[in-house]
Amino acid sequence: MASGNLLYAQSGGVTAVINATAAAVIGAARARKVKVLAARNGILGVLREELIDTSKESAAAIRALAHTPGGAFGSCRVKLKSLEQDRARYERLLEVFKAHDVRWFLYNGGNDSADTALKVSQLAAEFGYPLTCVGVPKTVDNDLAVTDCCPGFGSAAKYTAVSVRECALDVAAMADTSTKVFVYEAMGRHAGWLAAAAGLAGRGTDEAPHLILFPERPYEEAAFFAQVKATVERVGYCVVVASEGIQTADGRFVADAGGGKDSFGHTQLGGVASYLAGRVKDTLGYKVHWTLPDYLQRSARHLASKTDLAQAQAVGKAAVELALKGRNAVMPVIVRTADAPYRWKIEAAPLDRIANHEKKMPANFIRKDGYGITDAARRYLEPLIRGEAPPPYGRDGIPRYVVLKNVLVKAKLPAFDG
Structure with a gap:
């Protein structure tokens, strides 16, 4: 396996279980002796060279992410344009990757994040830099293409x-x-x-x-x-x-x-x-x-779906496995194999089948009068909300959520103002 660091970033609106994905990513990478850096505030953190050293966090803190809502490393709503229109910013990303020996980039988000991961993989290939980019699914809107459902x-x-x-x-x-x-x-x-x-x-x-x-x-x-x-x-x-x-x-x-x-x-x-x-x-x-x-x-992490939590963790672990195997420009997606009993598995799908595509509800999920759901919709939706996965509570009656130290690594490049 190639040496180097893995960079993880969160994008767009966060979810009740996106930190569970982060915990799974860090845990899987640690098990393989791979250091994980996390971008502060998503892709902006990469551009600004604000990278968090997750090795400074205890194993207990990382485990606690699994029951903590929000985005532990910060997220952002920033959409990069095409490689031609945003050339300077894409090249800056590559400079930061090189400066910090990042060989694997995992971007946890929706359609726009999948598009960014795809474009970064293309730019790295153009410059001959050995970088494996993997998109990690997340969105409460459930509108990512290919995957049966979206963690969150x-x-x-x-x-x-x-x-x-x-x-x-x-x-x-x-x-x-x-x-x-x-x-x-x-x-x-x-x-x-x-x-x-x-x-x-x-x-x-x-x-x-x-x-x-x-x-x-x-x-x-x-x-x-x-x-x-x-x-x-x-x-x-x-x-x-x-x-x-x-x-x-x-x-x-x-x-x-x-x-x-x-x-x-x-x-x-x-x-x-x-x-x-x-x-x-x-x-x-x-x-x-x-x-x-x-x-x-x-x-609302206190009311999280157990199914959703399991899927959020599964895509995080799978993303690391795919990255370390060199599966470039892919995303781990959820494949439903049965409705009753509900069964699912994780497979890899090419990012170009996901980026900038939008999955709307099938017509047969909406009642004929347009004001309700059908039995087909109920069969699809019900398994996704099953099971309870409450966070641990303290004596004060409040969930025990974790706040990470988020220690930044030392910057190596000039400040970027693009």
Whole structure:
């Protein structure tokens, strides 16, 4: 096996189990006597030559990452452009790799991260530098291509389904004299996977959530109002789950906040739940409450799915194994082999089949009326939220999460201001 260091970085929105992947990466590398550096704040840390020496962390601290949410080394939302457009930054990455004898680069993220890992592998090949790049899957949106599901999604899906179930019980108790409509906003800009997960909270049209609004279906206000009114008259109340990315038939985001674009070029969305709640109140006259769980969906480690945790650890370990075998420009993906009983395995897939591709929900996962999930969706989703994996709790009643020392290695290059 070649000598050198392994560099791990986290990208994009973090999840309840991304640190479990990090722990698996570091543990697997340590078992092979390979030193792991971690970039502080994702790819920015590489560009700035801010690299963390994980060998300064105890084995106990690394193990504790498995039950700690957030991103232990920091993440970032930075999308590099093409090799031609961002040539200076890509070459800077290579300079940092060379300066710190990095021979394996593992980038833990979504579509854009897979694209970056692929481009770095191409640049290294162009310069003849022996570097193996492996993408590691992560996203609560569950929209990565090829992989059956994405680590991080199962736990966010469990949080969503449980939260909707609990909120629905609250609304049902108060509906006679108080709230008639409750709107829950789920993450999902272009793919409605988390909104669909809310459908696991109940069965049948009279159990919450009564209406789910998917980005895969155009939002039609009049039809939505009619459904809300009919549900309230039939059930006594209505629980609505809306994906943040629902759009009108002309392609306009319902929750476009007018705030421009983020660093990934995405429209800044402004809260679809509050908008829908206001419109329902003004039009139908019902008392409405709404909620925007936002980061709570992806940080709720206390309610993590045991399946999700196992998969997050499996892709981390597999990523190291693939890297050390020289499997360049690949990603360990989850392959479902059976629904009942649920079975899965890890395989390697080429990054060029994953980068910049987006997996939306299959049409047969959405009910014909467009407001709920089908049995096919339930068969796919249910195994992903199964099992409990609670963190250890202290006597104060708070989970025992770990904060790493994150000691930086000494910089060897001039500062980069690109």
